[in-house]
Amino acid sequence: MIDQTTLEKVLATASAAGADFAEVFAEDRTATSAMLDDGRVEELSSSRDRGAGIRVVVGETTGFAHTADLSEGSLLAAAATAAAGARAAGPGSRVQALDRVDAPNPSVVSTYPEEIDKATKVALLRRAEDAARAEDSSVTQVSARYADSRRRIQVANTDGVLATDDQVRTLFSVSTVATGDTGMQTGRESMGHTVGFELFDTHDVADLASRAARRAITKLGARPAPSGEMTVVIGPGGGGVMFHEACGHGLEADLVGKGASVFAGRIGEQVASPLVTLVDDGTMPGEWGAGAIDDEGRPRRRNVLIENGILVDYMWDGLRAREKGRPSSGNGRRQSYAHLPMVRMTNTYLLGGESDPADIVADTESGVYVAHLGGGQVNTATGDFVFGMTEAYLIEGGRITEPIREGNLIGNGPAVLTRIDAVGNDFAMGSPGTCGKDGQGVAVGDGVPTLRAHGLTIGGTAA
């Protein structure tokens, strides 16, 4: 994107007035999407973004400027603006010679999205709609969305890092509405991987659409969720978002450093049930949060955060790691060249255990089985969370019985970690997600095996 000579000039300008660190991050991103709704393929949409962000760090202060113009003149002007923002005023600092970081992308792409014609992408939407409607005549509305993106990034900094990555993502989602005696119920399913169009060689959108339709149909016959404190069993792949939101954020070094985390100062302590091992892994091939490097040019890693219940480490970006004199954990990410990087998760999951999932349910006298959690909200300072249950059932006498609908799962992340008393051997990754933090969205994955926790609150609408 930017040649090495220009990168060196820009870094020299950025650090000319004295800087502890300077960085150029360049990005070229293309994306397409197509939507089918109400029986029609509506608009197709394409987007193109290219630009660079320049960061200069002096002491505790970061100056940042970005530009959509990658010409040398514009990059040098942005470098000077960023240096002024950091109030750099001192002798020039030395720039390390750039040395290419060799980090392979864990995901292998065989068919780049731009090689597939738009008609083929649109045909997938039709296939999904037909499959969803074929499930049952109660399915009254179907919408389906196809989206792909290709993001090429380049990072160079005064530590001598020069790194590139080519990140391809392909996503498909289906939403359905079923209509019956209890009114209208909705169902949604999505799949996304850091691969190209070959995704659809192994994953049939018709299966995805059928599952979305069945989720809505099942809720037609569901009764309103009860309310109160209960034992909850979470199904494989269905509840990773809870650990991402209510535990993962509290393990981000920037929040920890500001006292905005319940896990601050607790390294080495037992913070969870001994059954819990929590991992963040940016190297999982094909998973939504995977890549070769983070957005600071550091190779992605697999980082164990909680091991057998003991808090082992937080997640780090370059800035926070530099302050502590330790290596980054490869968790410095940003939404785009127009955003500053910060500590972000990649693929966050709870490792599988030894229990047979059938035994976990059979051992539960009464409670709720959550097959799938939807969106939610969390207070990172306290770990309090609320998630919608998009597919859930009652457990009565050790058996999964009736479906329930319209309930929230409410609790506290750190408290849930200590109340997990069974972990299944059926680990599965969940749906692709977008994690929002301070106004920036990045792609993340999550996963869990079947697990059971006591004392969660279900907020339902049953009288």
Add this chain to the structure above:
Amino acid sequence: MGDGLPRPTEDLSELVAMAERLLDGAAGEEIEVVLSRGASTSVEVHDGEVESFTSAGSAAAGVRVLSEGRLGFASCGTLDPEVLRETVAEARDNCRFSEADEHNAIGRPDGVAPVKQVSWFPEVLELGARDKVERAIELERQVIGTDPRVGSARSTSYDDGWGESVVVSTTGIRAESRGTTCSVGTQPLANADGETQIGWGYDVARRPDELDDSRVVRESVERATKLLGAGKPPSARMAILLEPRLAVTLLGVVTGMLSAESVQKGRSPFADRVGETIAAPVLGLVDDPTRSESLGAEEFDGEGLACRANPLISAGVLQGFLYDSTSASRSGVSSTASAVRSTRSIPGPGAQLLVMEPGDRSRDELLAGIGLGLAVESFAGLHSGVNPVSGDFSVGANGLLIRDGQLAEPVQEITIASSIQRLLLDISAVGGDFEWLPSGSGGASMVIDGVAVSGT
């Protein structure tokens, strides 16, 4: 503004001309071009030091092409002429693969004159970097000095910027808008007995001297400290008291169900209910972007039509839905100029500036009338917990209990369950404490009776 940032032009004629050049060469098709540009700075401070100082210029273009009933869209993050031409070509190519719909439409001039808004205050551009930094540091100092339980803030910031945009089309649309904005915000952390709560507060204005920093300090510290020591109440039916901000938030969820697109696609519980009572008679609600007192006032909607007042609910009776050009064509009505979009997105109908009709009782009088209730501080999961199709409602909440007309102990990890339809009918009072909120909306406090609140 820092050095090296783009400066606004004297007027928007250059941007209009750039957009109009893209319309040349339209053959048997309609084209709509939206171009925008601007610049912003952002200062974040922590512990009395600047944590980051960001300066940035931005530009964007969005192009819709409508050909034989087929719509295509493309966008880019630059105004580079070469990329703009490619973007038009891409939107045209996208047309070929979508399906024809006789109702697909882009905006057409309808003769309604825009209500003039004054939203350009160049003094925002003159404020020096040092002044911005000092303002943020002073705000943080005051936040930390207000209450002994507040020892730090997660971040405190000052932001400002300007933006300008134009919408032009082969159908005769030509709309220009520009504005300046600035804001301050903070997130104090309060600690007591090993428990931490996080608060927040912000204010937005067209120019720096209109920002109310002392209100931000007061409200953010109050939000951080009021929930310390919160427990879970026993489950019960009770009244909930919503301050203006939350009343508008709840009505915003309702308004999403009044988008003509939701109605036409069979996804609104209020389809076919125009002229019927859907709420208590105390409720009046209008979507009115022409209100100059509001920070959200606009002259044009996302398709370049003049904004206008659209009554949604009057004395509890549903007045109508919100339409953009396509949904209006489908229903055989005129657009209500309710196209909502960013430059980079396809427009759709939605609310732009909600204004509640105030009642006549003060907030204290509303409180005094509640025997057992909950003064809600925040809802959690309002988007995941409301089914926009059925109206079923189950969200998390925290706040202060109300006993015999007095605010009592804090509570958290509770849920409120009902349906949107039920909540609207159970509104028992709207306060006279009308205010324009930093979000731009105009709201008043609201009491809803007999809501199922579950805790333990």
